[in-house]
Amino acid sequence: MQRNGVKSLGNGKARVKARAPQWASWAAGLTGVGVALVPWLSGSVYVGARPVAPDDTLGALLWSADMPLMGMLLVSLLILAGFFIAAWNAGMWRLPVGRFLAPFALCILWMGLSTVLMQSGWAGMLRVVQWLVGLVSVLTIVAVVRRGASAWLVLVPVVASASLLGLRGGVEYLLNALGGVPNWRVFASFFNPNLLAGYLVMSAPLTMGLLMMLGRELPEPRRRSYTALLTVALWLQLSALALTASRLGMLAFLGAGVVLLGVAGAWRLLTRDFLARLALVGILLLGVGWLSTPATQRLTPQAAAQDVHSGAFRIETWKGAVRTALANPVFGVGTGAFEWQYPRYATVGYTRSAHNTYLEIAAESGWPALLLVIAFAFGWATRALQAELPPDPNRPAPRGMDWRPARVGLFAGVVGAALHNAVDSDLQVFANLLTLCALLGLGLALSVDGVFTLPIRAIERRGTALVVTLTLATALAAFGLGEWFANQGRYKTLVSHVPQAAELYSLARRFDASNPDYLMDAGELYYALGRRETAFELMTRSVKLKPSPRNLYRLGLYYEREGDVEQARAHYQAALERDPHSLPALLKLAQLAQRDRDEPRLSEEAKRYYERVVEIQNSPYGRIRAVPEIVETAYGFAHLALARHYRALGELPKAQAHYEQALQIFRNYREVTYPFNLAGRALGMYNPERERQILSAHLQTLSDLAALYEAQGRTQDAAALRAEYSRISAE
Numbered sequence: 001m002q003r004n005g006v007k008s009l010g011n012g013k014a015r016v017k018a019r020a021p022q023w024a025s026w027a028a029g030l031t032g033v034g035v036a037l038v039p040w041l042s043g044s045v046y047v048g049a050r051p052v053a054p055d056d057t058l059g060a061l062l063w064s065a066d067m068p069l070m071g072m073l074l075v076s077l078l079i080l081a082g083f084f085i086a087a088w089n090a091g092m093w094r095l096p097v098g099r100f101l102a103p104f105a106l107c108i109l110w111m112g113l114s115t116v117l118m119q120s121g122w123a124g125m126l127r128v129v130q131w132l133v134g135l136v137s138v139l140t141i142v143a144v145v146r147r148g149a150s151a152w153l154v155l156v157p158v159v160a161s162a163s164l165l166g167l168r169g170g171v172e173y174l175l176n177a178l179g180g181v182p183n184w185r186v187f188a189s190f191f192n193p194n195l196l197a198g199y200l201v202m203s204a205p206l207t208m209g210l211l212m213m214l215g216r217e218l219p220e221p222r223r224r225s226y227t228a229l230l231t232v233a234l235w236l237q238l239s240a241l242a243l244t245a246s247r248l249g250m251l252a253f254l255g256a257g258v259v260l261l262g263v264a265g266a267w268r269l270l271t272r273d274f275l276a277r278l279a280l281v282g283i284l285l286l287g288v289g290w291l292s293t294p295a296t297q298r299l300t301p302q303a304a305a306q307d308v309h310s311g312a313f314r315i316e317t318w319k320g321a322v323r324t325a326l327a328n329p330v331f332g333v334g335t336g337a338f339e340w341q342y343p344r345y346a347t348v349g350y351t352r353s354a355h356n357t358y359l360e361i362a363a364e365s366g367w368p369a370l371l372l373v374i375a376f377a378f379g380w381a382t383r384a385l386q387a388e389l390p391p392d393p394n395r396p397a398p399r400g401m402d403w404r405p406a407r408v409g410l411f412a413g414v415v416g417a418a419l420h421n422a423v424d425s426d427l428q429v430f431a432n433l434l435t436l437c438a439l440l441g442l443g444l445a446l447s448v449d450g451v452f453t454l455p456i457r458a459i460e461r462r463g464t465a466l467v468v469t470l471t472l473a474t475a476l477a478a479f480g481l482g483e484w485f486a487n488q489g490r491y492k493t494l495v496s497h498v499p500q501a502a503e504l505y506s507l508a509r510r511f512d513a514s515n516p517d518y519l520m521d522a523g524e525l526y527y528a529l530g531r532r533e534t535a536f537e538l539m540t541r542s543v544k545l546k547p548s549p550r551n552l553y554r555l556g557l558y559y560e561r562e563g564d565v566e567q568a569r570a571h572y573q574a575a576l577e578r579d580p581h582s583l584p585a586l587l588k589l590a591q592l593a594q595r596d597r598d599e600p601r602l603s604e605e606a607k608r609y610y611e612r613v614v615e616i617q618n619s620p621y622g623r624i625r626a627v628p629e630i631v632e633t634a635y636g637f638a639h640l641a642l643a644r645h646y647r648a649l650g651e652l653p654k655a656q657a658h659y660e661q662a663l664q665i666f667r668n669y670r671e672v673t674y675p676f677n678l679a680g681r682a683l684g685m686y687n688p689e690r691e692r693q694i695l696s697a698h699l700q701t702l703s704d705l706a707a708l709y710e711a712q713g714r715t716q717d718a719a720a721l722r723a724e725y726s727r728i729s730a731e
Contacts, residue, residue, distance in 0.1 A: 041071025073480030120334025197249025209409015482512025
C-alpha cells in the first residue's frame with residue numbers, strides 16, 4: 001500500500017520511507033564503518049603504555065593493536081559523526097523502546113556514580129565513556145536504520161570486516177605453523193584468543209541470518225553469488241573461532257546456533273539450501289579442526305586433564321568476584337577498579353578481569369548495575385523476538401523483503417554474546433562492547449514496534465547533539481592522544497633515551513593528566529634524570545589515583561633506594577594490605593627485617609615472611625594459575641633463604657628439602673619462562689637486573705646443595721650439580 005510516499009512493510013505496523021534521505025544514508029554509513037573498524041583498531045585491552053617506535057605508530061594502530069585508546073578515538077569519531085548528522089537533520093527522533101533505553105541509561109549513570117563515590121578515577125571514566133559511545137551507537141542506528149538500504153549500510157561492513165578478520169586469523173595460524181609453532185592460538189587484533197572468540201560468536205550468527213535471508217529472497221543469479229560469498233564468510237569466521245582453540249567460545253557459538261535454528265524453525269524460515277550450506281561449512285570446519293593443532297589438542301581428554309587449571313582458575317576467580325560484590329553491594333569497589341581492588345578477596349593468582357562480565361559489573365559498580373543490565377537485556381529481548389507476519393506472497397510486485405531471518409541472526413548473535421560473557425569479560429574490550437551495542441540497535445530498528453518516535457524541537461535536538469558530541473570527543477581525544485605519546489615514550493625508555501622519553505611522557509600527561517600509569521612512568525624517568533622531588537611528587541599522585549599493589553610496591557622501591565627504610569616498609573605493607581598474596585612485597589619485607597644481609601640465620605620476623613611465601617606456594621593461590629607456564633621465582637628465593645637458615649642452624653634435612661625445592665623452581669624458570677622473557681625483550685619483559693638476581697640465586701642453590709651432597713657421600717649427585725653450575729655460568 002502506498003500513501004503519501006510511505007510504503008507499508010506488510011504487517012501494517014511499521015512504515016518507512018520508500019527512499020531514505022541522503023543524510024540518513026551518511027549517518028548509517030559512518031556508523032557501519034565505525035562498527036566494522038572497531039575490531040581492527042580497538043580489539044585489545046589497555047594495559048598501560050606499550051613500546052611503539054615513532055616510525056611504527058601506523059602499524060601499531062592498524063595491525064598489532066598496541067594502541068587501543070587511539071583506535072577507540074578514531075572509531076568513536078565516526079560513530080559521533082553519524083550521531084550528529086542524524087540529530088541535526090531528523091525531523092522526528094526515533095528512540096529505542098523505554099523498557100530498553102531507560103535501564104541502559106540508568107546503568108551508565110550508576111557506573112558514573114560508582115566512579116565518583118568510590119573514587120576509581122581514570123579507569124572508571126574510561127569505562128563510562130566507552131559505554132556512552134555504545135549508547136550513542138544504539139541511538140544512531142535506531143534513528144536512521146530502516147528495512148532497506150540503510151540497514152545494509154551497517155550490516156554489510158560488519159560482516160565483511162568479521163570475515164576479513166577470520167581470514168587474518170587463518171593466515172596468522174599458517175605463518176606460525178610454518179615458522180615452527182604448530183600449536184599457535186590466533187589473536188588477530190585482539191588482546192587474547194578468548195576475546196577474539198567473543199567477537200566471532202556475535203558475528204557468525206549474524207552472517208548465518210543474512211545467508212538464510214538472501215537465500216530466500218534474492219532471485220537467480222544474484223542469489224547464487226551472494227549466498228556463495230556469505231558461505232565463504234561464515235566459513236572464515238568459524239575457522240578463526242576454531243583456531244582460537246577457545247572451547248567455551250565454541251560452546252557459546254553452539255548455543256547461539258541452536259537458538260538460531262530453533263527460532264528460524266518456529267518461524268518457518270529454514271530452507272533446504274540454507275541447511276545444505278551449513279552442512280558444507282561444517283564439513284570444511286572438520287578439515288580445519290583436523291589440520292590445526294590447537295583445535296585438536298584442546299578437544300582431547302588429555303588436553304582437558306592438562307588444562308584443568310584453566311577451569312579451576314575461572315571458578316575460583318568467580319568466587320572471588322562474588323565475595324567482592326557481596327562486600328561492596330551498592331556501588332561496588334568502583335567502576336573500572338577491579339584490577340586493583342579484587343586481590344584482597346582473591347584466593348588464586350593475579351587477573352585483570354573476573355572472566356565473567358556480569359560478576360565484574362556487580363563487583364565494580366554494585367548489584368544495582370547488574371540488575372539494570374538484566375532489565376535492559378530482558379526489555380530488548382521482548383522486542384527483538386516479537387513475531388511478525390511474513391510478506392504476502394500474493395501481493396503484486398514490488399513485494400517487501402522478508403527481514404525476519406536477519407532479525408533471527410541478530411538475536412542469535414546477542415545470545416552468543418550473552419553466553420560468552422558468562423565465561424569471560426568480553427565487554428572490557430571496546431570492540432566487543434561496540435559490536436554488541438550495534439547488534440542491539442539493529443535488533444530494535446528492524447523489529448516490530450522496537451522504537452517509538454518523539455517530536456523534539458530542532459534547537460533542543462541540535463543543542464543536545466552538539467554538547468554530547470563535543471563532550472565525548474574531548475574525553476576520547478584525551479585518552480587517544482595521551483596513549484599516542486606515552487607509547488612512544490615507553491619505546492624511548494627501552495632504548496635508554498631517557499630525556500626524549502620524559503618529554504614524550506610530558507606531552508602524554510598534558511593531554512591525559514589523570515592517567516596514573518603515565519604519572520608513575522614519568523616519575524621513574526625523572527628519578528633517572530636526578531630530579532628526585534618531581535619524581536616522588538608524580539609517583540605519589542599516581543598511587544593516590546590508582547592505589548594498586550603494584551604501584552605501591554614500585555613507590556616503595558624508590559624510597560628504599562633513597563635510604564628511607566620506614567617509608568619503603570610502609571608502602572610494602574600497604575601493598576600487602578591490598579593484596580595479601582603479594583609475593584614481591586613479602587620478599588621485600590623479609591629483606592628489610594633482616595638487618596645483616598650476609599647473616600644466613602634469619603630473624604623471627606624475616607622467617608615468618610619467608611614461611612608465608614612458602615605457605616602461599618602450597619595454597620590454591622600457588623597451585624591454580626591462569627598461565628602455569630610462567631614460573632614464579634619468589635618461591636625459589638624463599639626456599640633458598642630458609643635453606644640457608646636451617647643449614648646455619650645445623651638442621652640439614654630441612655635445609656636439603658628447601659634447597660631441592662628452590663632448585664626445581666629455578667630450573668623450571670630457566671627452561672620455561674626465561675626464553676619467553678628473553679624473546680619479549682623489545683616489549684620490556686626482560687629485566688636485566690632481576691635476571692641477574694635469579695641467576696645468582698640459582699647458582700648459589702646449586703653450589704650449596706652440591707656441598708650438602710658431598711658431605712653425605714653422594715659424590716655423583718654433587719658432580720652433576722657442579723657440572724650444571726659450570727654450564728649455566730658459561731651460558
